Amino acid sequence: MKKIDFVFVLFLIIIITLLIIPNTRIFIGDASSNFPYLLGFIKTAILATYGEMIASRIATKNYFYKKGLIYRFIIWGFLGMAFVLVFKIFDQGVRASMISGLLINPNSYNLLTNIYIAFTVSFFMNLIFAPTFMILHRFTDTFIDLGEGQIRKIFRVKGKDVIDKIDWQGFFGFVVLKTIPLFWIPAHTITFLLPENYRILSAGFLSIALGLILTLSKMRKKDINEKLS
Numbered sequence: 628m629k630k631i632d633f634v635f636v637l638f639l640i641i642i643i644t645l646l647i648i649p650n651t652r653i654f655i656g657d658a659s660s661n662f663p664y665l666l667g668f669i670k671t672a673i674l675a676t677y678g679e680m681i682a683s684r685i686a687t688k689n690y691f692y693k694k695g696l697i698y699r700f701i702i703w704g705f706l707g708m709a710f711v712l713v714f715k716i717f718d719q720g721v722r723a724s725m726i727s728g729l730l731i732n733p734n735s736y737n738l739l740t741n742i743y744i745a746f747t748v749s750f751f752m753n754l755i756f757a758p759t760f761m762i763l764h765r766f767t768d769t770f771i772d773l774g775e776g777q778i779r780k781i782f783r784v785k786g787k788d789v790i791d792k793i794d795w796q797g798f799f800g801f802v803v804l805k806t807i808p809l810f811w812i813p814a815h816t817i818t819f820l821l822p823e824n825y826r827i828l829s830a831g832f833l834s835i836a837l838g839l840i841l842t843l844s845k846m847r848k849k850d851i852n853e854k855l856s
Contacts, residue, residue: 659824664708667827671707674831676700682838694776702767717752745819753811
């Protein structure tokens with residue numbers, strides 16, 4: 628294990644410690660309530676970029692293999708701001724639909740009904756919003772890749788080249804049709820069981836987990852292909 632590996636492990640330990648200590652946990656929760664978009668940007672940008680770097684380390688043994696990390700960081704931040712709004716829209720929308728009778732209304736609140744509500748919110752959010760978000764993120768990532776992480780080259784990349792570069796069969800066959808029902812819906816069910824101020828933080832940690840899963844899956848597939856060839 629290299630020194631930089633210890634730095635990345637230490638960083639994760641610090642984040643977890645801040646969430647365990649009552650005073651810092653309360654501070655993060657209060658800040659999330661008072662400045663939802665700002666904290667949404669910071670938490671998602673840091674955790675999602677951290678996840679990408681960990682996945683890169685596993686796949687290539689280099690944390691900085693991907694070019695244009697600063698731009699990926701900024702994009703994740705703006706996506707985090709979108710999550711703040713989207714989480715609220717679907718949470719309140721599902722609850723309002725239950726009250727109005729458009730969805731089954733539990734009429735009481737206990738652990739099972741809370742799980743039912745959280746699952747329903749997660750189900751509709753991932754069914755309606757997740758594919759759009761995934762396509763947008765795939766587009767931004769591909770723009771950065773084709774631009775080699777340099778801002779001047781990125782702005783010269785054409786949309787047609789991005790569309791041609793993306794593996795749409797793999798994207799819909801695996802990322803959309805498999806990760807949404809098998810990972811995101813169950814994972815976000817847990818997210819919506821948490822207090823509202825910690826949901827974006829949970830989404831950030833989930834992005835780390837999914838990045839690791841996707842990376843290990845790609846490595847396994849590559850090993851199988853190499854053995855067959």
